[in-house]
Amino acid sequence: MAAKNASAQGFSKEEKENMAVWLVGPRTLQIQPYNLPSLGPEDARIRIKAVGICGTDVHFFKELKMGNYIVKKPIVPGHECAGIVEEVGAGVKHLSPGDRVAIEPSIGCWQCHTCRQGRYNICPELKFFSLPPVNGALANYVVHPAKNCFKLSDTLTFEEGALCEPLSCAIHACRRANISVETNVLVVGAGPIGLLTMLAARAFGSPRILVLDIEDSHLEVAKKLGADGVIKVSINIDEVEKEVEKIKVAMDGKIDVSFDCVGLSKTMLTSLQATSSGGKVCLIGLGHANMSAPLTGNVAAREVDLVGTFCYTNTWPLAIELIRSGKIDVKALITHRFGFSQKEAQEAFETSADDGNAIKVMFNL
Structure with missing residues (x-):
């Protein structure tokens, strides 16, 4: 028996005709049938x-690629998700139909060295919702x-x-940086x-936080959410030295950890030069696959540790509790909401890609 608690009437017509948004080309989405894999005993x-x-x-919507990941065939996007359990496999004990769940989208092999260490986020066989070729x-x-539910x-x-x-992602980065x-x-x-x-x-307890961005609207949100200071910066890499001086003045010359949440040569250069000697730069953003930065004068000579992050491990219970506790x-990050239709799917992605005022665009199905 593959599953328990299944409806005695079997699947409804709607369940059989599962539909999904498919990315089929640059900036091109289509709602088409999506045949699900069979339900395993632990699913x-x-x-x-x-x-x-x-x-x-x-990134995938605009260019069909991000870093080393390339969309080579139509793929279903989306990995920030939650829903209702409809059916569980025979081996599942902690969930029942009707449970409301948040979903961790990454799946490690659980057999390799990194998985056995609990670092399944860097498993060489990692499968992750919406990272090609996984739907x-x-x-x-x-x-x-x-x-994972x-x-x-x-x-x-x-x-x-x-x-x-x-x-x-943010919790994992704060843990990696020892905030x-x-x-x-x-x-x-x-x-x-x-x-x-x-x-x-x-x-995590940080007493002082400064936020940088190129968009005034994003900096306004940062201030509303409690940033101690904000600075508008440019995309011009030649402005880094002048901007770093402003950053140091705003933080009284003491920055223990910088989080690069963009991942460009300019943002990495800013992070390295702004961070105090002996501090850390934590790279979260994946803007470019290759970056150029002066490591010798910062990472070596000033012992600024460069820390990488990728996804997360064992964070959902804490994330849920931080939200539940208030x-x-x-x-507060949700700026736009859309339904599940061909027109709205296209509009939602166009908004997220092109509207400078958009922060978090959300689908409600």
């Missing part, structure tokens, strides 16, 4: 209720390992459940990840 079938658009989704969650239904309390919305994913009550922080980039990193750093308000 759950989930009716998706909320999906957020991530910066990686936008994502912008669909009526998905099948996913049940252990975390119950939501009744007080949390599906949108909050979906935003556990980007918040998890504490003694850590002054610079956040470079006030997009969703930058803003959530700011909120997570505050929740320590982090993720709803």
Whole structure:
């Protein structure tokens, strides 16, 4: 028997005709059928209720690539997601149909050295919703390992459940950088990840946080969410030296950790030069696959540690608790909402890609 708690009437017509948004070309989306894999004994079938658009989704939408990941065939986007459990496999004990869950989209092999160490995010066989060639969650239904599904309390919305994913990126980065009550922080980039990193750093105890961005609207949101200071910067790499001086004045010359939430040569150069000697630069953003930065004079001569982050490990319980307790308000990041239709899917991605005022664009299915 492959599953328990299945409806005695079998699947409905709607369940059989699972539909998804497919990225079929640059800036081209189509809603088409999506045949799900069969339900395994440790899986759950989930009716998706909320999906957020991530910066990686936008990269693929615009260019069919991000870093070393390339879309070579049509793919379902979306990995920030939450929904309702419809059916569980026979081996699943912690979930039942009707449970509301936030979904961790990454799947390690659980056999390799890094997985056995608990660092499944860097598993060489990692599978991840919407990272080619794995399909994502912008669909009526998905099948996913049940252990990657975390119950939501009744007080949390599906949108909050979906935003556990980007918040998890921020939590993982704060853990990697050892943020504490003694850590002054610079956040470079006030997009969703930058803003959530700011909120997570505050929740981890950081007493002072400065945020940089090129958009006034994003900096306004950062101020509303509690940034101690904001500075508007340019995209011109020749302006770094002048901007770093402003940053140092604003932070009294003490920046223990800089989070590069963009991932460009300019943002990395700013982060390295602004960070105090003996501090850390944590790279979160994946803007460019290759960056150029003066490592000798910073990483070597000033012992500024350069720390990489990729996704997250074991963060969902903390993310859910930070939202449930009110320590982090993720709803404040949602600027646009769309339904599940051909027209709205296209409009949602165009908005996320081109509207400078958009921060988090959310689908409600």
